Amino acid sequence: MDQLSVEHLLGIKYLKPNDIDLIFKTADHFKEVINRPIKKVPSLRDITIANLFFENSTRTKLSFELAEKRLSADVINFSSSQSSLKKGETLIDTVNNILSMKVDIVVMRHASVGAGVFLSKHVNIKIINAGDGTHEHPTQALLDSYSIREKLGSVKDKKIVIIGDILHSRVALSNIFALQMQGAEVKVCGPTTLIPKYITSLGVAVETNLIKALNWCDVANVLRVQNERMDINYFPSTREYTQLFGINKEILDNLDKKIVIMHPGPINRGVEITSDVADSNQSIILNQVENGVAVRMAVIYLLAEQIKR
């Protein structure tokens, strides 16, 4: 059997296409496991995992924690709001203190770009990046691709448009890497102020007209406007954003074909997407959440396999 070519999951850009294949094949098995009456396997019963969330998260943290528990790992949780970071402790000190409690894997979310890479150079432990600033969110991109593969059979040659706040989105960047690695064509769509200046250097086309973008694509991955990361006004008003880039049922019904709607959550209903679209049969938003657990189980399992005692 193949092994992952990486020692940590720091970003999609460090993976090879074979790694993604292996993660998806393993996730298929775990998806079957989490649909059993008893949804737990004992594989990781001697592994301890620390979830270090230096930035707020609800669903990613829950999803990771559930994945870890389904694999029978011991789990400890840490959120920055209750930590000694506020007392002036450095990241390396915090993590080293946690490591001396004999932890095997760290799942980390951090507001700084490259926090995972930095940590991997200073501490001897497996690291899974659960989001580093506006950089990468690899497990989200993996579960997005996995959900597309499940819905459409494969990702290869599919047309995917990522709509919304691309500038502040780690989901967008990881998705671009993951989708291109699997042979998909990617476009981004949003207000020009929220599209990074050099995005085309990644081989991504830019479309500022929502209807054109939707008519082109097979799948629309709709992102949230990340107000909390905005220090200036990128568009005049939320109302104007919704008028230009919000997806409603009428727009969807007037397209030439039935496209798939995705959203990594949390949804701002009525802003980037209306309720009837989010809850329609074209939406696979809740499948994404379910697949998130299976994909994270696969990632953790495959990294844990490399730990030898």
Place this chain on the structure above:
Amino acid sequence: MSKKILLNSKDIEIILHRLACQLIENHNDFSNTVLIGLQPRGAFFANRLVDLLQNVYHIKNLQLGLLDITFYRDDFRRRTEPLAATSTEINFLIEDKKVVIIDDVLYSGRSVRAALTAIQSFGRPKKIELLVFIDRRFSRHLPIQPDYRGRQVDAINEEKVLVTWKESHEIDSVYLQQK
């Protein structure tokens, strides 16, 4: 690599019929019994038995599931080569059922131990029995014995007993091979 044939396709056919008859003797019409083949190799054997029970002995409504035990093994991270999982296909609950676990070769007993744990994810069975095609005596690491066995084989640890099935290797045979 020296190879010694232990059973040819004729011998295997006879043994399959005997095992099918033994199962019928204990489980009658199989109304409260389910068969579980262990992936990957036990699945071929289980399919053959089911085929025989249905087509020759006219047992209807047989329930066969396939169980993968990769995530339940006790040698995870202790092997030089990582294990590849196969699929589990059990579309029924085993609550209060009699379960017959089917595998091709019983050697250390560790796979069966893993299967006993794995099967609990599908409910609490009334009883579990073990049916194996080849029982390698004197090589057990755990106190596990079969309820039905095709053939008992005494082999030393340096030897490997291989079962091939028409479906996967074009020929039914059991042979002994030096490792």
